[in-house]
Amino acid sequence: xxxxxxxxxxxxxxxxxxxxxxxxxxxxxxxxxxxxxxxxxxxxxxxxxxxxxxxxxxxxxxxxxxxxxxxxxxxxxxxxxxxxxxxxxxxxxxxxxxxxxxxxxxxxxxxxxxxxxxxxxxxxxxxxxxxxxxxxxxxxxxxxxxxxxxxxxxxxxxxxxxxxxxxxxxxxxxxxxxxxxxxxxxxxxxxxxxxxxxxxxxxxxxxxxxxxxxxxxxxxxxxxxxxxxxxxxxxxxxxxxxxxxxxxxxxxxxxxxxxxxxxxxxxxxxxxxxxxxxxxxxxxxxxxxxxxxxxxxxxxxxxxxxxxxxxxxxxxxxxxxxxxxxxxxxxxxxxxxxxxxxxxxxxxxxxxxxxxxxxxxxxxxxxxxxxxxxxxxxxxxxxxxxxxxxxxxxxxxxxxxxxxxxxxxxxxxxxxxxxxxxxxxxxxxxxxxxxxxxxxxxxxxxxxxxxxxxxxxxxxxxxxxxxxxxxxxxxxxxxxxxxxxxxxxxxxxxxxxxxxxxxxxxxxxxxxxxxxxxxxxxxxxxxxxxxxxxxxxxxxxxxxxxxxxxxxxxxxxxxxxxxxxxxxxxxxxxxxxxxxxxxxxxxxx
Numbered sequence: 314x315x316x317x318x319x320x321x322x323x324x325x326x327x328x329x330x331x332x333x334x335x336x337x338x339x340x341x342x343x344x345x346x347x348x349x350x351x352x353x354x355x356x357x358x359x360x361x362x363x364x365x366x367x368x369x370x371x372x373x374x375x376x377x378x379x380x381x382x383x384x385x386x387x388x389x390x391x392x393x394x395x396x397x398x399x400x401x402x403x404x405x406x407x408x409x410x411x412x413x414x415x416x417x418x419x420x421x422x423x424x425x426x427x428x429x430x431x432x433x434x435x436x437x438x439x440x441x442x443x444x445x446x447x448x449x450x451x452x453x454x455x456x457x458x459x460x461x462x463x464x465x466x467x468x469x470x471x472x473x474x475x476x477x478x479x480x481x482x483x484x485x486x487x488x489x490x491x492x493x494x495x496x497x498x499x500x501x502x503x504x505x506x507x508x509x510x511x512x513x514x515x516x517x518x519x520x521x522x523x524x525x526x527x528x529x530x531x532x533x534x535x536x537x538x539x540x541x542x543x544x545x546x547x548x549x550x551x552x553x554x555x556x557x558x559x560x561x562x563x564x565x566x567x568x569x570x571x572x573x574x575x576x577x578x579x580x581x582x583x584x585x586x587x588x589x590x591x592x593x594x595x596x597x598x599x600x601x602x603x604x605x606x607x608x609x610x611x612x613x614x615x616x617x618x619x620x621x622x623x624x625x626x627x628x629x630x631x632x633x634x635x636x637x638x639x640x641x642x643x644x645x646x647x648x649x650x651x652x653x654x655x656x657x658x659x660x661x662x663x664x665x666x667x668x669x670x671x672x673x674x675x676x677x678x679x680x681x682x683x684x685x686x687x688x689x690x691x692x693x694x695x696x697x698x699x700x701x702x703x704x705x706x707x708x709x710x711x712x713x714x715x716x717x718x719x720x721x722x723x724x725x726x727x728x729x730x731x732x733x734x735x736x737x738x739x740x741x742x743x744x745x746x747x748x749x750x751x752x753x754x755x756x757x758x759x760x761x762x763x764x765x766x767x768x769x770x771x772x773x774x775x776x777x778x779x780x781x782x783x784x785x786x787x788x789x790x791x792x793x794x795x796x797x798x799x800x801x802x803x804x805x806x807x808x809x810x811x812x813x814x815x816x817x818x819x820x821x822x823x824x825x826x827x828x829x830x831x832x833x834x835x836x837x838x839x840x841x842x843x844x845x846x847x848x849x850x851x852x853x854x855x856x857x858x859x860x861x862x863x864x865x866x867x868x869x870x871x872x873x874x875x876x877x878x879x880x881x882x883x884x885x886x887x888x889x890x891x892x893x894x895x896x897x898x899x900x901x902x
Contacts, residue, residue, distance in 0.1 A: 462524065463516040465538040467545055469559065471505030472616035474638050475609040478565045479591070479601055480623035484580060485867035489626060489874045491554055491579040492887055497631040498548045498557035499826035506823065507844040512538045530841065534834035542838075546825035554579045560635045562615055564608050566591070566601045596704050598681065599723035603693060603700065606685075610694045618685045624773075624864040625682070625749060626873055628788050629811065630885055633818040634860050636849045638684060641856050642740075645684035648677050648732040649743035652796040660721045662714065664706040670699050670734050677729035681722075682863070683747035689732060689740070699731045742856045743794070750790040750859035774865045779872040781882035787862040791855075808858035815885050817852035 478484065505511070514532035517524040532538050544550065548557045554577060555563060563583045565574075568590060574580040585608040591601035602620055609615050617638045627634060650656075661672040685693070707721035732741060756770035774783070788811060791804040823837065837843050865873055876882055880889035 463537070465512065465514045465532065465535065465541040467512055467538065467541050468510055469501050469505035469546065470508050470511065471502045471559070471614075472639060473560060473562050473612070473614045474617045474619060474635055475562045475564060475612070475615040476619050476621055477602070477605040477609060478563070478580070478621045478623070479598075479605065480565065480567050481591070482567045482571050483867070484565075484574070484623055485870045486624075486626055486865065486873070487574065487578050487580060489870065489877070491577065492874070493627055493631055494558055494561060494563075494579045495554050496887060497560045497635070498554070499546065499824050500632060500822045501546060501559060501825055502636075503821060503823055503844045503846065506533070506838060507841065512838075514538055530839055533838040534831055536831060539829050539831070539834060539838075542825050542829070548826045552577075553581075555583070558631075560631060562609065562612060564605050566605050594709050594720075594722055596707060596723040599703065599727045600700075602681070602724060602728075606690050607694050610690055616687045618687075618690045619861075620682050620684075620747070621861065622682060622749075622863055624866060625861050626863070626865050627886060628750070628784065628860055628862055630815055630818070632822060633811075633815045636818040636821055637814070637853050637860060640849060640853050641684075641742075642686065643856065644686050644689045644732075644741045645744055645746075645748040645856065646689075646729055646732070646741050647679035647743050647745040647747075647794075648729040648738045648741040650677075650733075650738065651794050660707075660719060660726065662706055662712060662719065662721075664714070665702050667698055667702060670702060670730070672730075675730050675733040676726065677733045678725055679729040679745045680747045680749065681724035682749040682861075683728065685728075686740075689728075689737065692735060692737075693728055693731065696731055699727065699734065703727045744792055744857050745794065746790075746792040746859060748859055749861040749863055750787045750792075751863050752787075752790075771864050774869050776869045776872045779865070779869050779876055781876055781879065781884060784862075784876060784882075784884055787859065790859055791857050792859075807855050811854060811858075812885070814849075814852050814854050817849045820848035 484490070509529040511529070512532040512535075513526065513528040514535050514537060515524060515526045516537070527535075546559065551557055555561075563579060564585055565580050565583045566585055566588055569588045571584065573582065573584055585604060587604050587608075589597055589601060589604075591597040605620070606618060609618055619638070629637075656676055656678050658672075658676055661676055663672070665672045703721075703723045703726070707723045707726065709720045709722065710718070712719040729741070732738070752772040753769040754772040789805065789808045791807055793799060793804075829838065874887075877884055877886040878888070878890045880891055883889070
């Protein structure tokens with residue numbers, strides 16, 4: 314009890330001293346020292362004894378007062394604990410920061426060391442390559458090296474022609490187009506192998522310690538590169554017909570419910586994902602063609618874009634068609650101004666106007682089948698202004714504002730009018746056929762177009778119409794606008810030299826399926842003069858000569874294929890077959 318009373322008295326004095334020192338501006342630590350001084354100990358100078366003169370320690374009044382306690386003692390202890398904890402926390406934070414700085418410095422030092430090691434390794438590799446090159450000499454045959462890293466990369470650099478098939482669903486000429494694309498397998502334009510990166514050979518010794526890389530002509534005739542050319546660019550690179558050739562890409566827009574085309578069709582897997590129901594004469598036809606362009610424009614190698622119908626067939630071998638289109642800079646579409654009677658200005662309405670598009674100045678008309686270059690295709694892909702106007706105001710039906718029936722066919726006017734708005738009239742061929750030939754015939758029931766005194770429409774070819782003479786006549790079909798003077802003599806000869814053009818086109822290619830040897834290679838792949846030569850230059854067809862033809866119906870599909878395979882017809886589109894010629898010659902004779 315005596316010890317407990319002493320502790321309570323000590324707490325009471327501490328509390329009183331703490332209060333007095335706080336009132337006098339003293340530090341709490343000084344108050345605590347005064348409170349804990351033993352009784353009877355001398356008081357430092359300048360410090361008044363607590364409670365005035367000492368009353369002694371044995372009085373009953375003092376014991377009773379000390380025993381009462383004071384809550385302020387707990388507050389003094391709490392303040393002292395907080396101060397001690399704060400100091401400890403600051404010390405801990407300082408240590409953590411110092412540790413982080415040390416770790417950061419170590420990481421920086423490690424990064425510097427790694428960079429130095431990488432630089433040293435690169436320098437060592439360069440020195441080894443230089444030593445290996447000096448040991449081998451510039452004309453050494455590196456095919457004796459057989460390390461795992463040894464390989465030859467063949468990278469031709471040539472543009473592609475995108476074939477955009479617009480159909481409701483079926484493609485009656487599927488077999489013909491697949492056989493036609495098969496004729497392009499392995500064909501590589503000579504100039505596509507001329508670049509310094511066309512052939513790149515990397516070879517290492519058996520230990521993998523020394524490697525040499527050569528590109529361009531220095532590597533072209535190496536046996537490994539010749540082998541890579543045939544394996545990776547030839548017909549054996551893929552079972553797919555489309556993947557066996559390098560000149561064309563294929564895109565198909567069909568009804569949304571169509572799942573796909575079956576192998577071995579060249580159209581298998583070529584349906585674009587974004588499709589719609591596109592009925593002839595509606596704005597959806599132009600919108601569907603634009604979706605095809607959007608899909609094809611994603612491939613930067615596509616430089617020409619050809620819109621193809623489901624009844625359309627090629628008129629020439631793929632080698633000639635590719636060379637012809639790539640050699641032409643202008644788009645095969647008519648964005649040129651003509652007489653009002655041809656442009657059919659009554660088809661548009663003032664509602665088609667915008668800040669930039671003026672129908673009175675920019676209204677144009679062309680076939681819905683066209684060939685566009687990359688520049689014009691990109692304009693169509695990125696256009697929203699004119700496309701929005703045509704979607705809203707170009708249709709076939711009653712124009713309530715004008716109080717009359719109006720026939721505005723978007724797929725005949727949208728793209729040529731858009732190009733005219735940009736002032737690109739002179740960058741088109743002014744050919745309204747767009748490179749696709751057809752034959753006009755009278756129609757009944759308002760199903761055609763007004764031509765002179767009656768209505769005309771494209772003729773649909775049946776099996777009995779298909780002859781070699783028909784194909785020849787379509788090849789020579791030169792379109793002229795109604796306001797253009799006819800020239801029968803010129804038209805008869807303008808597109809007649811297709812045999813020479815086809816031969817020159819074939820000479821412009823190197824066939825990767827043909828066996829090349831180190832002995833024959835120096836005159837071809839190893840020769841800059843051979844690769845740079847352009848046999849097709851000056852031998853091509855006129856830009857007004859059609860390259861495709863329509864409308865060949867589904868029943869006529871077999872007969873078109875057989876005419877193209879006939880040796881006596883000698884049309885040069887597909888390889889001829891004497892067996893077919895003997896069996897089928899009678900039906901067109």
